[in-house]
Amino acid sequence: MLSTFQLAGSAVIAFGLWFRFGGTIKDLSSEDKSPEYFYVGLYVLVGAGALMMAVGFFGCCGAMRESQCVLGSFFTCLLVIFAAEVTTGVFAFIGKGVAIRHVQTMYEEAYNDYLKDRGRGNGTLITFHSTFQCCGKESSEQVRPTCPKELLGYKNCIDEIETIISVKLQLIGIVGIGIAGLTIFGMIFSMVLCCAIRNSRDVI
Secondary structure, three states, X not given: OHHHHHHXXXXXXXXXXXXXXXXXXXXXXXXXXXXXXXXXXXXXXXXXXXXXXXXXXXXXXXXXXXXXXXXXXXXXXXXXXXXXXXXXXXXXXXXXXXXXXXXXXXXXXXXXXXXHOOOOOHHHHHHHXXXXXXXXXXXXXXXXXXXXXXXXXXXXXXXHHHHHHHHHHHHHHHHHHHHHHHHHHHHHHHHHHHHHHHHHHHHO
């Protein structure tokens, strides 16, 4: 059970880092107006994953040494992880609309800047079109030079931003809630083991 936390922790870290630096929306982080708060849930996931790996190691040590103190600390750390993961899940589901509107506003600003001055906002618009594989809003004619060459047909960027970010945040929320569920079993396990150690010492 305790080694499961180490495996889960490493999996969460890998998921968070891939999502942040290797996922579909990684290119947005290079922009001056990148939605940093959008990545807060990922930062919490990575931090919780690192803590889970450390907690799993100390939990194993506590179980082998039959130390109630270490197991109590293990329980407390799991409680912190549980709170962090629940917060991540709730943030991902409830804050989804805010995140979508923020990114859509960023796109509209870049879109309008490009129409006013074709040399301004060009790189930002290209990044958006490449990241979300879309082209324009009502039509693609005015911004065609910034659209991906491999894109066939017209795709409304406002709609694509909503769809992609909604799916990504739902995935983050599911992972957060799932890990929170795992920590509940860990807390129960640690308390049962702690009580068993105390009872065995009382018998002796």
